[in-house]
Amino acid sequence: MAKTALIVYFTMTGETGLLARRLGVALDAAVERIEPRGPAPDRPGLGLATRLRTRAEAIVGLRQPIRPVRLSPADYGLVLIGCPAVLGRVPSPVRQWLSDHGEDLPPAVGFFASTGGPRPEAMFADLARHANRPPLATLAVPRACQGSEREDALMIGFVKDLLPALPLLRQQRVMV
Secondary structure, three states, rough: OOOOEEEOOOOOOOHHHHHEEEEEEEHEEEEOOOEEEEOOOOOOOHHHHHHHHHHHHHHHHHOOOEEEOOOOHHHHOEEEEEEOOOOOEEHHHHHHHHHHHHHHHOOOEEEEEEEOOHHHHHHHHHHHHHOOOOOOOEEEEEEOOOOOOHHHHHHHHHHHHHHHHHHOOOOHHHOO
């Protein structure tokens, strides 16, 4: 059976990547990482210089060139976009991905973030502006509850909110 959902994500420390992969399993979705152009990181997170540059670019609203992606959002009924909440703004690689692929987004989108600090709601609002559509659901997982039962509960609520957009997905498969 073809996948009905696409999860695209950017991660700076690896936490958002873990969340994206868990959601991919729960939704039987295709998962693709958004990566800045340049040397590929040899570990899940990015180097300190790249993380600092990404934060600065998020603050001033710049885009960061990204590596080509292999999956098109036009091929899916639901697209989930994930990234860390960077000072209440969308990280520059995600902003670039949306600039490149935003016109191909289906009407059904959802947003998720791993958060180490405040303001995920501001980042979700910024993400909605760049995506030109509101999300069906959002998920913010604070660093303090990552890997816990609280994270599981948050993810289950998020997935349940997305179910109306996935008519082909059988509810019993949505167990995190």
